[in-house]
Amino acid sequence: MTAMTPGSNLPLNAVRVTVDVAAPVRLDVSALLLAADGKVRSDADFIFFNQPSGPGVGYRSGGGAAPDSITIDTGALPPGIERIVVTASPDAAGQTFQGIEPTATVRNADAGSVIATFTPPQLGTETALVVVEVYQRGGAWKVRAVGQGYANGLAGIATDFGVSVEEEPAPAAAPVAPPAPPAPAAPPAPPVSYPASPWLGGATTPAPAAPPAPPAPVPAAAPAGAGGKINLDKGRVSLQKNQTVSLVKGGRPLLSQVKMGLGWEPAFGGRAIDLDASVIAYGPQRNHIDHCWFGKLSILGGAVKHSGDNLTGEGAGDDEVIVVDLGRLPADTTGLVFTVNSFSGQKFTDVAKAYCRLIDGASGEELVRFDLTGAEPQTGVMMAKLIKQFSGEWEMTAMGQFVKSRTVRGMVKAAAEAL
Template sequence: MTTVLAQGGNAPLGSARVVVEVAAPERLDVSGLLLTAAGKVRSDADFVFFNAPQGPGVTHRPAAGGGPDAIAVDTAAVPGEITRIVVTASLDDRRATFAGTEPTATVRDADTGRELFTFTPPRLSRETALVVVEVYRRGAEWKVRAVGQGYANGLAGIATDFGVAVEDAAPADTTADAATGSSPAAPPVPAAPPAPAAPPTAPPRPSAAPQGPATPPPMPSGSPAVGKITLDKGRVNLVKGGSVSLEKAGRPFLASVRMGLGWEPAGRGRNIDLDASVIAFDAQRAKIDTAWFMKLSVFNGAIAHSGDNLTGKGGGDDEAITVHLGGLPPEVCGLVFVVNSFSGQKFTDIKNAYCRLVDAATEEELVRFDLAQSEPHTGVAMCKLVRQFSGEWVMTALGEYVDAKTARSMVKPAAAML
């Protein structure tokens, strides 16, 4: 017989191996975090999700065959210092909220498939991510608790709250109002922050070239100064190390651009999950911010990421990053666009990788760089945009491989490429 849990309710787990399924009318990303008695992960390896599906005693199971995303827990294999596993859900559409799409968690016996518990949180509103349930240790016994704690800042907010080193995530006190159970094990829920300013759809084109910073950014190697390549003659195909000025008829040509990045699996039937990001630097090559799949908007929307592509399949760009050049803070002097394999797949497993610069207003492709060679590394810096002292932007094709699984690990090598 299935037990229906109310928010804050708990019960003995009754099975050593369980699967926690989370389903909703909209597509979800489900994750699990292994926490110590301090309420924190031991390291980022205790964050189990679609890009890192294996943890000690905890496994992410992607949606398949009509079944939802799930987290499997083998309590006998969970390390002794781990006291609880929290199961989270975030919406695949990171612009949406859980209002009207409350998820239902179903806990099943992993060996028999028998339904043990279900839980649906009370009506939600502006939450974009939830701690749905937790499987926790009480002495020698394992139990399950219905939590239903909402966060207004997505999966990054949850991950940060529990100690995952999320790149430039918002502070962990930006949870939404949804109440947790009364148990002391459940984390407190601070007041929700004010809604962030809406990102600009396209900042107005400045009447003159934007004023450069007091200290000019470093001129990239190969950046044209005399006889430079511009957009006057139309689309430009770059080779590694080649540069093009985003000018036409001697004047800044673009207000908003989109960097499209794409790739294909090298082998049949294999999914390739790569993550595109852009790292913003100041004139001294110090990182200012990063836009990536867990932080889709920076600088009040002046840079906007399209979201994560989990397979690399399909036509067109796999991921895209839009940059409203006129909306960038004046201290932003360099942007480096990188692609990483968080799961450790090498770039020898992909083919036809490219980046292309598109006029965001007209959809016209302006610049293209096809990565000619693959190397057995987990990261690549595809290209950079550098603002010159005059306000002119120059794009340079990089194609430099690095052993780095995350954008965070790309910061130092990317800075050196400016």
């Protein structure tokens, strides 16, 4: 086994090799197949969890218990493909490689023996990384340690490799009449259209006839702290879906007891609805540790406790409460996902006013609130997640992701993928 340094290369002694990238946090690992001009040819050349197989290259999820990996069969690559780059990015939105030391391990895919390892040095604000590349030179295949980071995420990598990445546009307004005053030309349709990916923020589609609507502004109730990150310095924070707040106040992380209150009401004119609130605990590799629900009211040595089952959803206030003592959580508990399920099979289209709110356990002060404004005909929803950062602070992200599952046990895999 060889420990590689940036720019070093080794000949491959195997036709099939596997590259996995491990880190203290969950990473999204992907691969790009490049032609002689250093560009991808089409969307089939982008291999990741939503498109796990391509010509000569395959992706395998570690499921949280192991790193994601890319397997390359150099004997099965299409003619004209001369290089495969393996990339990685922290799965948590906006997270950088600061304090994270990812390590790529290159193995003989058939024998399992380790060929080389590589840990990129001195990473900081990068949010995506070209870790290693497998390339052809003089008819032979080699592996090179790269370690090139991008502060602008996958978009930076995409630009380098000739891929156009855009956010999914908002619905176009009514067609503009031909005599309308000239407007800036819409960008040309991108040459590559990807399936949905957490890196890309949605599928890439051709540019609409009219400019997309601007993104919704951050609510005034969501104050930003240093560096633009939302924190608790100015009091209660109201989150929109996918927004994140750092549980820091006055420059100090909140590590005391908090309560996650979850509430709902039957849809207008509807009958009583029995929903079950739960929380699922995960380790640093998205490994499932335990889950707390009305059938198991205390986990993690009492650091997480459940208030018990509410059978109707009627009445004011929180329907179910989950108490979390952040300071008492085991060190290997780095992620919590709060879920609500309908065991009886009623859909969330039968629910009104679903919300979750984070409360200071000592003062009773409401710190963060997320109101679920949309519903889907599903039986489960991931409401929010708490993720522990390397600095020791916790961050809460509003989710509102619906899942077909009547029990918390059926949410474990989906919640791990959403961390």
